[in-house]
Amino acid sequence: MKKIITSLIVIFLLSFKYSDVDKTNSNNSPISPETEECIMCHSTLHPGIIKDWENSRHSKISTFNANKKSDLEKRVSSIPSDSILSKVVVGCYECHSLNTDNHADSFEHNGYIINVVVSPNDCSVCHNEENEQYSKNIMSHAYANLMENKVYLDFKASITSDIKFEDGSFHFNDNNDLTDADACLHCHGTILKVTGKETRESDFGEFEFPIIEGWPNQGVGRINPDGSKGACTSCHPRHDFSIETARKPYTCSQCHKGPDVPAYKVYISSKHGNIYNSDKEKYNFSNVPWVIGNDFVAPTCASCHSSLLTDTEGNVVAERTHQFNDRLSSRLFGVPYAHPHPISPETHLITNSSGMQLAADLDGTPASEFLINEKEQVERDNEMKQICNKCHSSSWTDNHFIRLNDVIKSSNAYTITATELMLKIWEKGYADNSNLFDENIERQWTDLWLFHSNSVRLSAAMGGGGDYGVFANGRYQLTNKLFYLKEWLENKDNMKGKKKK
Numbered sequence: 251m252k253k254i255i256t257s258l259i260v261i262f263l264l265s266f267k268y269s270d271v272d273k274t275n276s277n278n279s280p281i282s283p284e285t286e287e288c289i290m291c292h293s294t295l296h297p298g299i300i301k302d303w304e305n306s307r308h309s310k311i312s313t314f315n316a317n318k319k320s321d322l323e324k325r326v327s328s329i330p331s332d333s334i335l336s337k338v339v340v341g342c343y344e345c346h347s348l349n350t351d352n353h354a355d356s357f358e359h360n361g362y363i364i365n366v367v368v369s370p371n372d373c374s375v376c377h378n379e380e381n382e383q384y385s386k387n388i389m390s391h392a393y394a395n396l397m398e399n400k401v402y403l404d405f406k407a408s409i410t411s412d413i414k415f416e417d418g419s420f421h422f423n424d425n426n427d428l429t430d431a432d433a434c435l436h437c438h439g440t441i442l443k444v445t446g447k448e449t450r451e452s453d454f455g456e457f458e459f460p461i462i463e464g465w466p467n468q469g470v471g472r473i474n475p476d477g478s479k480g481a482c483t484s485c486h487p488r489h490d491f492s493i494e495t496a497r498k499p500y501t502c503s504q505c506h507k508g509p510d511v512p513a514y515k516v517y518i519s520s521k522h523g524n525i526y527n528s529d530k531e532k533y534n535f536s537n538v539p540w541v542i543g544n545d546f547v548a549p550t551c552a553s554c555h556s557s558l559l560t561d562t563e564g565n566v567v568a569e570r571t572h573q574f575n576d577r578l579s580s581r582l583f584g585v586p587y588a589h590p591h592p593i594s595p596e597t598h599l600i601t602n603s604s605g606m607q608l609a610a611d612l613d614g615t616p617a618s619e620f621l622i623n624e625k626e627q628v629e630r631d632n633e634m635k636q637i638c639n640k641c642h643s644s645s646w647t648d649n650h651f652i653r654l655n656d657v658i659k660s661s662n663a664y665t666i667t668a669t670e671l672m673l674k675i676w677e678k679g680y681a682d683n684s685n686l687f688d689e690n691i692e693r694q695w696t697d698l699w700l701f702h703s704n705s706v707r708l709s710a711a712m713g714g715g716g717d718y719g720v721f722a723n724g725r726y727q728l729t730n731k732l733f734y735l736k737e738w739l740e741n742k743d744n745m746k747g748k749k750k751k
């Protein structure tokens with residue numbers, strides 16, 4: 251009976267043609283009848299979703315028509331092989347019905363098989379290039395890079411465990427998926443697992459839906475129900491999927507803000523960030539290609555790390571990349587040392603000479619066979635410098651990178667000194683090295699490289715120095731920790747000496 255009522259409602263609603271969107275559609279690209287059905291119910295259920303989609307480019311143009319634009323202006327990189335799919339605007343059905351055979355989350359919904367999650371692999375039907383490149387971005391591997399690295403799991407356990415105090419010591423139990431989803435995996439990405447089905451009541455009758463564990467999540471390395479990695483929505487939130495959002499720095503700030511990874515804080519207090527804040531109303535954030543000088547006068551995160559940029563004469567300054575690492579010569583984020591960029595984005599496959607999954611030995615020697623060579627480093631720096639040189643003279647740019655390289659060396663040197671002290675502490679049995687992160691003194695050492703060395707380096711890379719290099723979690727706090735480690739070791743040695751007497 252409920253099914254019949256539902257069908258009647260749909261037929262009733264369908265008798266009113268959905269016309270709002272047609273008016274804004276100047277490209278003569280029709281909405282598919284399937285999508286019109288979705289809109290009938292979902293415009294009452296989820297007006298937020300429908301309006302958002304209406305404002306998007308997807309609601310206004312078919313892939314076929316979008317593909318007629320010149321190469322530099324195109325916003326699609328592939329055409330669906332199904333000709334009907336390519337000739338209608340990209341509506342609810344066009345995205346939610348792709349590759350259903352590969353999706354553990356596919357389900358029958360009003361006579362159509364659809365997926366709840368639209369994955370990078372689904373987007374690749376029309377955006378193949380972006381998907382291919384993103385699969386080489388370190389971000390798309392963020393789940394395994396964390397969860398399949400034994401050293402990092404020890405680190406995680408010291409932070410996210412349920413901790414019990416028994417027999418004078420702590421017992422860690424790091425086995426809570428809900429905590430993980432709320433903590434590390436919020437950014438790194440969860441695993442989406444279909445665990446069964448549930449029935450929900452609604453104004454339109456009863457419906458059956460898959461139950462998805464690990465959802466919601468928009469982490470950059472999310473493992474999807476079709477096995478693909480990442481969530482394009484981490485930078486292009488649904489349902490307007492705009493280039494504008496991705497080009498603005500707030501988008502990146504969701505994950506790049508903490509004291510361990512302060513890229514956003516460094517940027518927003520840099521000269522570039524100041525100019526952006528003061529002039530952003532005058533910028534054009536949706537133009538493709540993005541023209542340096544006409545569309546913006548100081549760069550955002552996207553300009554330096556991702557965007558297709560041209561000069562005012564239409565010459566390409568940088569190709570668009572969803573890989574990001576093709577403009578990065580070093581991995582500044584050091585656990586515990588900065589090093590030349592890894593060859594593979596799967597950092598969990600790297601091992602140092604003592605078999606730990608780290609890109610350097612504890613004495614600072616890099617695991618070179620896993621890292622790019624100097625020639626490649628110079629090439630990547632040149633990619634980045636070409637962008638700087640459209641607004642700066644080459645001497646300004648070159649001097650900036652000379653300082654950055656010096657900061658990489660000096661911040662690593664501080665970390666080596668601190669780690670030498672820590673190695674003595676472990677050697678003498680003053681701390682237990684079975685987990686390197688779960689005692690107070692080990693945390694003092696961790697703060698030094700995780701917060702302070704990383705902060706100093708990011709500040710040099712993206713602010714040309716400044717507060718985050720010195721007093722705001724920078725060198726001042728770094729040297730505090732160094733003095734503390736030395737005195738702590740001396741005190742322990744003294745106490746041991748006294749006991750012997």
Ligand code: HEC
Binds near residue numbers: 284287343359366460
């Ligand atoms: C007869 C009404 C109706 C039609 C037609 C309809 N839906 Fe739904 N849909 C619903 C209801 C009701 C829900 C549940 C909403 C909730 O739980 O808040 C839902 C939920 C969903 C969800 C979320 C699933 C989840 O696990 O929460 C997606 C995705 C979805 N619909 C997509 C579509 C697509 C795509 C179409 C068109 C092919 C469509 N719907 C057509 C009524 C409809």
Ligand code: HEC
Binds near residue numbers: 480
């Ligand atoms: C880490 C952030 C991030 C993620 C994740 C991301 N993008 Fe992007 N995307 C961007 C940025 C930044 C731009 C702007 C590039 C430019 O200015 O040229 C962009 C632009 C685009 C464009 C517009 C291209 C054009 O030709 O105008 C498309 C399409 C796109 N992304 C698709 C995707 C798809 C598909 C995925 C998932 C596989 C994805 N993006 C994941 C940041 C991201």
Ligand code: HEC
Binds near residue numbers: 308343369466481
């Ligand atoms: C360009 C592809 C695309 C189009 C077009 C699209 N969706 Fe989605 N939809 C997505 C993605 C991606 C998600 C997020 C799923 C995730 O990654 O968790 C999503 C999520 C949803 C959800 C669950 C969201 C939540 O917060 O609970 C619903 C419901 C939904 N879509 C309905 C619709 C409807 C209705 C339309 C048509 C107006 C539509 N979608 C059009 C890609 C699309």
Ligand code: HEC
Binds near residue numbers: 307314325373377483
């Ligand atoms: C069936 C083809 C198709 C699918 C599937 C599809 N898109 Fe698109 N996408 C388009 C078209 C068409 C445009 C608009 C091109 C234009 O305006 O020239 C577009 C534009 C975009 C843009 C640029 C928007 C802007 O403001 O410039 C982004 C970002 C984007 N899509 C992301 C996604 C993501 C993420 C997914 C998957 C969740 C997805 N698309 C799925 C066809 C598709």
Ligand code: HEC
Binds near residue numbers: 470484
């Ligand atoms: C949802 C969280 C999230 C968002 C949003 C996000 N990132 Fe990331 N990003 C990460 C994580 C997590 C990593 C580290 C992955 C790893 O090491 O496995 C990362 C790594 C990076 C790296 C290092 C790449 C490398 O190869 O060394 C760069 C650069 C970067 N992100 C830039 C950006 C920019 C620019 C934006 C905005 C356009 C952005 N990110 C948005 C989570 C995010």
Ligand code: HEC
Binds near residue numbers: 434436438507508511
């Ligand atoms: C707010 C978002 C966010 C959260 C939450 C988060 N991270 Fe990260 N993580 C990042 C970003 C961003 C990077 C990359 C920084 C860079 O390259 O500058 C990263 C990188 C890492 C790396 C280096 C990975 C590699 O490829 O070598 C480790 C290890 C790490 N995070 C551990 C953790 C642990 C453990 C937790 C939880 C206790 C956690 N993260 C929580 C954003 C986050």
Ligand code: HEC
Binds near residue numbers: 555
């Ligand atoms: C003026 C250009 C520019 C801007 C703007 C910019 N970056 Fe960077 N970024 C760089 C340079 C240069 C490096 C260091 C490159 C190297 O040594 O490999 C870097 C490094 C990074 C890293 C470190 C990756 C690693 O090795 O661990 C992250 C993460 C990052 N940027 C994110 C962002 C975010 C997020 C924003 C915006 C809030 C941003 N960047 C703005 C130029 C820029």
Ligand code: HEC
Binds near residue numbers: 525554639641642713
């Ligand atoms: C779109 C133009 C543009 C691009 C691209 C750009 N910058 Fe800038 N940058 C500026 C402007 C404008 C200023 C402000 C200069 C002033 O106030 O004299 C500035 C300021 C700076 C400063 C601040 C100096 C200070 O003392 O505060 C540094 C450092 C810098 N840029 C480095 C770079 C580097 C390195 C790159 C490339 C990775 C780069 N810029 C890319 C426009 C740009």
